[in-house]
Amino acid sequence: DGGITQSPKYLFRKEGQNVTLSCEQNLNHDAMYWYRQDPGQGLRLIYYSQIVNDFQKGDIAEGYSVSREKKESFPLTVTSAQKNPTAFYLCASRQTGPAGETQYFGPGTRLLVL
Amino acid sequence: AQSVTQPDIHITVSEGASLELRCNYSYGATPYLFWYVQSPGQGLQLLLKYFSGDTLVQGIKGFEAEFKRSQSSFNLRKPSVHWSDAAEYFCAVVPVSGGYNKLIFGAGTRLAVHP
Numbered sequence: 001d002g003g004i005t006q007s008p009k010y011l012f013r014k015e016g017q018n019v020t021l022s023c024e025q026n027l028n029h030d031a032m033y034w035y036r037q038d039p040g041q042g043l044r045l046i047y048y049s050q051i052v053n054d055f056q057k058g059d060i061a062e063g064y065s066v067s068r069e070k071k072e073s074f075p076l077t078v079t080s081a082q083k084n085p086t087a088f089y090l091c092a093s094r095q096t097g098p099a100g101e102t103q104y105f106g107p108g109t110r111l112l113v114l
Numbered sequence: 115a116q117s118v119t120q121p122d123i124h125i126t127v128s129e130g131a132s133l134e135l136r137c138n139y140s141y142g143a144t145p146y147l148f149w150y151v152q153s154p155g156q157g158l159q160l161l162l163k164y165f166s167g168d169t170l171v172q173g174i175k176g177f178e179a180e181f182k183r184s185q186s187s188f189n190l191r192k193p194s195v196h197w198s199d200a201a202e203y204f205c206a207v208v209p210v211s212g213g214y215n216k217l218i219f220g221a222g223t224r225l226a227v228h229p
Contacts, residue, residue, distance in 0.1 A: 006157075033217075042118075042204060042219035043158075090157055100146045100165035101208065103217050105158040 004106035011111045021076045021109045023091030031094040032074040036087045120220035128228045135190040135223050137205030146208040147188040153201045200227045
């Protein structure tokens, strides 16, 4: 099956701890994204990568870091500098074609602070 | 500023009734337009999209949307709602600029369906 997988489904972070969220896709898409979703709000872009070994900050990158060493993988690290990390995190990848482009989303990871 | 507006935060309809969810955007040129649906605790599923051409687009699960350039709108419709349609619906746009095209979301509309 082609798609986007995220793990874990739930993640608990202690104060001062860094945690890493996994995102993998087998759709052969070049671009990948991380979004944060808070209740009552739309999605906000944290980081994106348009190609392997390259990534850019989105609108709310402070307290987060990413890497893109493989086309299939785009892990997100929530660092201790992120003071309000409790949220639902969504990964996406982008399909491009002659007519336009579309982002497809993974199932999400819910991060909770202990 | 570029923005996407979904005026209705919550909508409640009876099962079998028709549905229209509103979406307006503020950009100079016609963007790419999308509707996504999200069930509780799940990721976003693409319902339909508009790039160009016929302004009435059909999507999955019996949904359709109509692009109206004069009103900068892309409203989502369904003629008969099923209980399983209860979810949150997001309108999103990509303002096509020739450079990196960012996907911008509305705040969402939560749909409740009465039996």
